[in-house]
Amino acid sequence: MKKIFKYFLNAIPRPLLIKLSYFVRPLFALYYKGNTYEDPIDGKKFRSFLPYGYENPRENVLSPSTLSLERHRLLWLYLKNETNFFSDHLKVLHFAPEQSFYDRFKKLSNIDYTTTDLNSPLADVKADICDLPFENDSFDVILCNHVLEHIPDDTKAMQELFRTLKPGGWGVLQIPQDLKRAKTFEDDSITDKKERAKIFGQYDHVRIYGLDYFDKLRAVGFKVEEVNYSENLTEKEIDTYRLASAEIIPVVRKHQ
Template structure:
């Protein structure tokens, strides 16, 4: 199964993967039903989660029911327990909307919810993150998770995100991050897809962010909170929800 998943992830375009998942997901949800692990997004239990990864494959991380990964489940718990996202009227912009969230956020009647991306079939607005078609100070909340590592000019993208966020607004700007690295790593001379997947975690990533990511956001103008939400959870909760202990949620404000 591990080799099959890796082959599928590395050969099938993401828009097609999204469509195929609607067929495969119900089958896997039934096949892996159990009580060892729980997806907090829908509350369903499983005897195991699925493997996932482009470069190095990680075991037991992909929820069969919501297709959430560690970062999605962590973000859900943070938004649910520590913010008023699920209770207060907000104008929300969601980049590259994840399936784990898309229908659930769309169903929240108190949200004015807009999705955007260049390629995703789930996007309401097809747009370039470096040249967004939105007015200044437009959104109360911006969700932009695992997008910036794909963008060559991430400085321009961050400036656009800052521009369209309302004063007092909140953004969640998650990225794949190597916290042991002080400085972000980029190397455009590496062109082989397999080598890029090995080094950058995915063939279409243009950098590996280090701890300097937070200060780069601050240099744009954001107030940044480096939230280690797993530090507030017990080890049993981290294991039950299959979270990555120590993962930082970059929460920004304008």
């Protein structure tokens, strides 16, 4: 089963994969049902999670029911326990909406929910993150997770996120990050897809972010909080929810 899953993960274009996943998720959830691990997003329990990754797949990380990864489950816990996302009336912009969140966020009566992306079939608005069709100060909350590493001009994208966020608003701008690396690494001369996947973690990534990512966000005007939310959890919770214990959640705010 795991070998079959890895094959389809790598062979099927992502937009089609998203559509097909709605049919296969119930089968995965039934097949992997158990009591060892739990997805906090829907509360379902499994004997194991699925592998995920392109070049070197990570084992036991993809939830069979919500298709959430470590970062999604960590973010869900943070939003639920530490923010007003599920309680206050908020106008929310969500880039490249993840399946694990999309249906649940659309059903929330307290948020005015807009999704955007160039390619995702889940996007309400087809838009370039570097040239957004929204007015200044439009949104109370912006979620932009694992998008900026795909964008050649990430500074322009950050400026657009800052422009469209309301004064006093907040956002989560997650990226894959090497916390042992001080400076972000980019090399446009690497064009071979396999080589890019090997070096950057995925063929369509254009950089590996280092610790200077937070300063890049501050340079465009954001106030940045580097949240290590897993510090609030026990080792048992981290293992049960299959979280990455060292992941930092970049929470940004725009001054009023």
